[in-house]
Amino acid sequence: MGRQLDLLQGTLDVMILKAISLGPLHGYGVLLRIQQISGDQLEIQQGSLYLALFRLEHQGLIASEWGESENNRKAKFYKLTAAGRKKLQTETANWNRMAEVMASILGRKQEEV
Numbered sequence: 841m842g843r844q845l846d847l848l849q850g851t852l853d854v855m856i857l858k859a860i861s862l863g864p865l866h867g868y869g870v871l872l873r874i875q876q877i878s879g880d881q882l883e884i885q886q887g888s889l890y891l892a893l894f895r896l897e898h899q900g901l902i903a904s905e906w907g908e909s910e911n912n913r914k915a916k917f918y919k920l921t922a923a924g925r926k927k928l929q930t931e932t933a934n935w936n937r938m939a940e941v942m943a944s945i946l947g948r949k950q951e952e953v
Contacts, residue, residue: 852884852888852889852892853892853895853896853901853931854928854931854932854935855874855882855884856870856874856889856892856893856896856902857896857901857902857920857924857927857928857931858877858928858932859873859874859877860902860918860919860920860924861920861924861925861928862877864917864918864919865917865918866907866909866915866916866917866918867886867889867890867893867915867916867918868886868915869909870889870893870918871884871886871889893918896924897918899923900921900923900924901920901921901923901924901927902918902919902920902921902924903918903919903921904916904917904918904919905917905919
């Protein structure tokens with residue numbers, strides 16, 4: 841595959857919310873889902889991921905419960921809360937607006953200014 845992209849500041853939380861919105865996951869599953877849905881363009885460091893999961897849980901955006909992983913190990917599974925769904929919706933709209941603005945700015949030619 842091509843070169844992986846660097847993660848922009850502040851994007852990890854919204855990517856975690858999106859990954860979990862597709863179904864409950866344990867921590868490592870979140871990491872793999874982000875890699876999968878990014879087409880292997882993003883690779884999240886485990887240390888950063890687990891700190892973000894902790895932060896999101898304490899903010900009430902995700903909830904966790906213990907369960908058994910696919911390889912029969914005890915694992916903490918995360919799911920989105922109502923507040924997390926609302927935050928994901930808001931952040932998605934913000935990111936889409938910002939992407940439009942950036943595309944407009946970067947697409948400008950000198951004669952259009």
